[in-house]
Amino acid sequence: MATISQSSPRSPAETKPEVVPVQRAPSVLELIGNTPMLEVRKVTAGMLRPGVRVFAKLEGFNPGGSVKDRPARKMVEVGLERGELRPGKVIIDSTSGNTGIALAMVGAVLGYPVELVMASNVSRERKKIIEAFGAKPIFSDPMEGSDGAIRVCRRIIEENPERYFKPDQYNNEANSLAHLETTGPEVWRQTSGRITHFVAGIGTGGTIMGTGRYLKLRNPGVKLIAVEPDDPMHGLEGLKHMASSIVPGIYHEELLDAKMQVSTEDAYEMVYALGQVEGVLVGQSAGAAMVAALRVARTLKEGCVVTVFPDFGDKYLSTNLWIGWQQWRRERLQKIVGKWNASTSVTT
Amino acid sequence: MQVRVRVPTPLRRFTGGQDEVAAEGESVRSVIEDLERRHPGLKERLLDDKGELRRFVNIYLNGDDIRFLDQLNSQVKDGDDISIVPAIAGGN
Secondary structure: OEEEEOOOOOOOOOOOOEEEEOOOOOOHHHHOOOEEEEEOOOOOOOOOOOEEEEEEEEHHHOOOOOOOOOHHHHHHHHHOOOOOOOOOEEEEOOOHHHHHHHHHHHHHHHHHOOEEEEEEEEEEEHHHHHHHHHOOEEEEEEHHHHHHHHHHHHHHHHHHHHEEOOOOOOOOHHHHHHHHHHHHHEEEEEEEOOEEEEEEEEEOOOOHHHHHHHHHHHOOOOEEEEEEEEOOOOOOOOOHHHHOOOOOOOOHEEEEEEEEEEOOHHHHHHHHHHHHHHHOOOOOHHHHHHHHHHHHHHHHEEEEEEEOOOOHHHHOOHHHHHOOOOHHHHHOOOHHHHHHHHHHHEEO | OOEEEEHHHHHHHHHOOOOEEEOOOOOEEHHHHHHHHHHOOOHHEEEEOOOEEOOEEEEEOOOOOOOOOOOHOEEEOOOOOEEEEEEEOOOO
């Protein structure tokens, strides 16, 4: 992996990025962050005014494969600093996947056992990856979703509270702090401070809260737009429909400028487009983020829209994401692109 | 044919909070039509505009994914168990 440094303070389009090989790292944990940013040009071609650009942070470049490496490392670090995690304890949490993978990786590096509660219908690849890192998966009822996993995790801890350290990504401010300290400064630097809109999906809310806070500190005019599924019954793994969910303690809606709802179908079709047109194979939450980012960018006369692609798509190849995609291939791309714009709605 | 249908959390707002409801029909599709009569709003969450099963919805008939049976035309018998399962674990 390499990091990209900006050689001049001009706009991202004008800046010629200088690729610098990463230093030798004594631990994989030090390779977390400093992910590259991609200008999404082909999917947006002909749809934006000349002064508008859309960029995506490719969080799949993190060593654990997702954006969740950042909060996992930070939550464990803070736990160690506070003495809440110490030798003999087990790291446990409820997770729909990527946080589990990240915690499993961090636990492996630091030598702490990890147990993860997840609904049994998370993708097969995720379960295997978690086990490959040496962590123990515990399965909850798929009918109860992620909230069911949260409840099972609570019960396990109540039975033996001294045994466990629970990072609790939904209520641990270290989650959003990780983004305030890393994702935010990276976005600011990679856009040379030109960012006008930050668009990110909400699962725990950590990404948009932490990154958003940093960006607002640097420029209060930066708009924060959160992306959520358009219905409680959806297929966007990792994202939460807030109105029907247990609202995470770290999620502070008042920080947002707008919320945008995206349908599962539109997000899936964007995933197909990103793979076949842009050459980037991502997960469904990235598809949703891109639909929303495009929707925002279409309304601007000029601006720099940044979104986050939380992971790559290789973990989802066996999931429902790819049901019916051949049908998509037969349809005209522009027709679908038109639908993305028409069918997403914005609430403030 | 009377069947039992297990309902996931995000759809229980249509069933008055019940996690299991009764329905009748000869096939999975007709069971869904009956569910819509008893619990309006359910069908739209399960089927798309063309009347096909939404990609992110899985339906199991006695534990078997209907995509590997006869899809929505899968025949049901008295006492069968149908489970509606979201294709993901997060977000609900």
